[in-house]
Amino acid sequence: MPRFARDNGLSLAFGAIFLATLIGQAISGADTFNHGQALHNGDPISLGHYVTSAVFWADVMENWQSEYLQFTLYIFATIWLIQKGSNESKKPDRVGRESDEQQRLAAHAQPDSPRWARAGSWRTTVFSNSLLLVMTAIWIASWLAQSLAGRIVYNAEQLDHQAATVSWPTYVTTADFWNRTLQNWQSEFLAIGSMAILSVFLRQRGSPESKPVGAPHAETASSG
């Protein structure tokens, strides 16, 4: 296996199935859309037209935002909350942001620590929160995109039925926007909550998402 593929197996594999499923979503979404058009005596649209339309992007962004919210919240919550016995949690005595020594910051940095971990001042503050900052930014941007594209779809539907269109501030208070949002959030929160608690008593040999098979149920924060 080429070195690039071996070193990046996880991100390559998930990037590939992301693209494959996005294509699948586009094809089945266009077909569904055209089925609706046929039922309403409308003209069918091409796949190219569909994948550049607000209908497609509202659906894509709706799912992106919930996934990024899930990780954003999990990164933040696991600083402060623990789940005894879970490898998704840290140990009870490390709750909080931890000491500079535990985090290998400033004077406690190693020679090969990232430059911004050694720099001190605002650079270290930014770098210390960079994962949460970037995930939050992606979540907010995708939720914004969902609302913008979702409004276009909503208004097109309104016009089809001779009803009034709505402004963006009004759209984000509609049941349509919150139904699209909350139906995604609930599944993410259930999945992540189950992962935290199921990993206490269940194992997958060889996965870092599980404790080692022989690890006691009460053992928290071990991976293997």
Added chain:
Amino acid sequence: MRSVRTMFVIYLALIVAGLAYAIALGVLEH
């Protein structure tokens, strides 16, 4: 680590491109 950094940049670029397109579409198409 260079190949890993390349992958990091590809992922971020893909995400930013998707977000930028969807936001632009939403802003321009009203």
